[in-house]
Amino acid sequence: MLIGLFNNWIVVILMMIGLYIVIAHGNLIKKIVGLTLFQTSVFIFYISMAKVVGGTAPILADDIIQYSNPLPHALILTAIVVGIATIALALSLVIRIKAAYGSIEEEEIQRQDNQIQADKKERKQA
Amino acid sequence: MIDIVLLTLLLVVAIAIIRMKDLFAVIMLSGIYGLLSASFFVAMDAVDVAFTEAAVGAGISTLLMLVVITMTGRSENTTRHKPFPALLLVVITGGLLIYGTLDMPYFGSADAPVHSHVAPRYINDSMQEIGIPNIVTSILASYRAFDTFGELVVIFTAGVGVLALLSIVRRPIKGDKIAAVNDSMHEQHLVIRIVTKILLPFILLFALYVQFHGDFGPGGGFQAGVIFAAAIILYAMLFGLSTARIVINQAFIQLIAATGVLLYGCVGLVSLLNGGNFFDYNFLSNDAIAGQHLGILLIEWAVGCTVASVMIIIFFNFADYRERQLSNENQHNQESP
Amino acid sequence: MDIVINFSSGLCLFIGSFLCVSGGIGILRFPDFYTRMHAVGVTGTLGAAMILIGLMLHSTDLLVFAKLVMILLLTLLLSPTTSHVLAKAALHNGLMPKLSQNTLEQSSLDLKSKETASSKF
């Protein structure tokens, strides 16, 4: 029981580490690294699902009978590319946020937002 | 056995990433994390995935994060806001997932439903129907060609998104200024420039080998595109962005990205006009297997073009933004003291 | 004949792996960055070369042999260059090697003069 599911439990712990980083850490780049951890652990879950003990890589060779399942590999190729696309967009947003707000800490940005809100209210009353 | 060791290493690196304050160390560790997960995929016989994860996960994403770090500063402030509700939420989702794993088929068992329903047809019949040894490429390019088309559009969207966010109207830089930059770069990185001059042709050739070798071994459009882009990025880093812009002009790269997606779509349209369904390569030429080969070759070529040009677009815009920021800072420093 | 090949490939693998492990121990135990650099640089290149030669002897078909030769050439070209760039960047950015006490003041003096000289570019 333990050996059979050990892989999945480690993958679950990795997923939760990634999720924790995304939620708890204020730094925007740290959140992106957390996101990569979270997505990579989902890929590891898919690939460990596809492995057959005693099977080799899904490239047809005449002397091999047992292959690992090729379908999750094709799915994960798509998911990796989707992951890098999201990361590239998130990083360009971080650059623009740094240029606009001057900082990449969540509290600092939130404080500046509330600041603008407060000024707008005073101007409205005046 | 190997995978258990690799997984524990991954766990150690992940925990270290949580505790690290210095963002630079976090990126270095995420590079190691990418390499480790890529070697885990090799241990799990996922050859193509290891290829892509190494090239993308360990290479390009570390590179892009590095360029961003030099603009946004290295230190992360120490106050960890709301750790406990986050921990609570994470523990609940983790608990639900662990609860979910209890009924899963054991790791590597051959009788799991995954190996008995859809997969056997791919393994047994793909040689007769499509005729290429690498089953993953045959699934990617023929059985589920529309998935790869969607994925290509995702990469194209990311490229256009980065263009929309970071692209600026370029002022033509005077010739002599480029020469000045070139000289200072030359003096700083003498050894590296010579080595890269030797290495660049090899990397580009290797990218083309990976591109056309996708049918027989690990490789294919994505991996080739990323390696090609990595070579161009290496050139741009060491020979200066302005010289690289002259070698590879940006409008042409955007054109290639667009034509890559169009080529992929046209392969589908041609098979549609010949009477088959959208991505049915059997109608591309009179013999079915030749049609499959032709279709997969064209699709891999389209994917390679688009991925390479989008990665180049993303890197050039990131580095360009950094260059402009540094020049603004320098002007600012010259005026203020 | 193949006993000799097997034996020599085993020997090369053994030497290569010994070098790698010693490089690993070196990176942990040496006090200062430059000494660790030295440990990793030397053993990295030679260890890799030995293991690859061991694999070459072990390989049967030509294509695999060609790929192994390519990896060997690549490692021999890249790993020294990387070590060079790493050391140059570290020194350029002011990481001082940990020298014994008396040579410390003497070397920091001439480093200052070099610093002012090289601050033009």
Add this chain to the structure above:
Amino acid sequence: MLVAATLAIFVAMILAIIRGISGPTFYDRILAVNMFGTKTVLLISLLGFVMGRPEFLDIAIVYALINFISVIAVLRYSDTNQFKHTPGAEPCNRKSTEKEP
């Protein structure tokens, strides 16, 4: 013999990771990543032979290239002022304050 070599490479990788995590200055971390990269190249080639599938060698070549390019990128972009190494005040997690030059 191949399996023994793989184990040795594993030990070297674990040592590299320990240096990567604990390394005081950030150049130690680059060194650790560089060593880790070269060891992974060897690991993949050995795995290719242990598992009897020599296709793995393409991946080993890509590893070598990608490792080289990322180390060069790190060093190329580390010459900006905020990476200036101020001896004593290493910007690592033990000392949270980091003097911005």
Add this chain to the structure above:
Amino acid sequence: MISHLPVLQVIVPLMAAPICLIFKRAQLVWLFSLLVSGLTFLISILLLQQVMTSGVLSYELGGWQAPWGIEYRIDKLNAFLLLIISAISTIVLFAAQTSIEKEIDKNKHTLFYVLYLLSLTGMLGIVATGDAFNVFVFLEISSLSSYALIAMGKNKRALWASYQYLIMGTIGATFILIGVGLMYQMTGTLNMQDLSQRLPEVAQTRTVFTAFAFVIVGVCLKLALFPLHHWLPNAYAYAPSIVTAFFAATATKVAIYLLIRLTFSVFGLSFSFTTIPLQSLFMALGLIGIFIASISAIYQNNIKHLFAYSSIAQIGYMIVGFSISTVTGLTATLLHVFNHALMKCAIFLALAAVMYRLDDVQLNNFHGLGRQMPLTMAAIVVAGLSLIGMPLTVGFVSKWYLLSALLEQGWWPVAVLILLAAILTVVYLWRIIEVAYFKQPLVDNAAVKEAPILFLVPIWTLTIANIYFGIDTRLSVQVAQAAAQSLFGLTP
């Protein structure tokens, strides 16, 4: 060519996006994307007719049978959603060029249209496909293009809103990926039709229960259901107003479609509503969402924020309709999807017109707008009335079906709560109407003219549609009823 309609529906806008990138001139690109969107609208009409006459359409991509290749299954529910999305996108594109003239700088107009077409493709792809993993891929296409579109807003807070939406959206998409992975692990297939046949035999295992939970949470994140709605107000308020008009009317509707498709077609009605107390959970979340969103809408100064919160409240109505899990309840939800799209698109296009003239949509900008921009203000009033649910408007039709579904089940307290919530809607609408008609315009925006013709045409087509479909409900009710019945398995 008729038999290839399902795939052409997605391919036409998809191939148009890179073509737009090749033409550099914005004027040409605007007309081209308007033409493409019109073509997509035409295809969706033909598809709806084909589906209504000859039942479910199945289109195998690449010529491989269903579980091996990817399959497009278009039934009444898909066709209905495809019609709504392509209609809204065509109408919004009319006003696009004039609106982004002021809000996005010159050299980025072409990129705006490319991203617009890509997000349209993404949404059409999600609705049309019958393959679980393909939903994830097209979900990423539409989300990535929406992050980039929102970040093109003039205000610097658009960047921060887009970043938050990106983080929440990616977590949601990865939850869906985990759910699909767990489902694949237990059944071995990715095709939705095949999944629905193979899931019942493994339905009692804990893995399928977790898969269901993860997929539902992922979809609810995209849906902005009550506890997970924090990204929506800022994203809609600071995005360019054309983008808000397009997404307010379509993005959350696609997520509702996913919710319905997963619970009814993939997991099956009996499984969905018994394992998790989905009925009471969604009923509670929907009601709380309606009340909290309406109350916070009342205190908003920025009108876009106000209507963003009201969108969350309207989604609450749809979820309440969905949680009744009867044919009339589902019809009420589908009707509200159609009606809400009309109402919200009209309101946000009118706000785009105000934004075009006044460059800001704060409450004090609306002083005396009733006289200065009479047609636009009238459109907001009519759409507001249908939001409340006055008779002779679309809002009344969907409220009527929702109340009758509730009373059919005998839950009259919930019906009373729904009517109470309608009063809250009256409150925050009255704040706008009172300021617009009974206050003198502020001195600095005295010389404000009526919105240009290119704004008025789409706004007033939507307002007339608001009223027309309130009276002649044949199209919307008939299709919604047929879709609900086919989902419940009692095809007429």
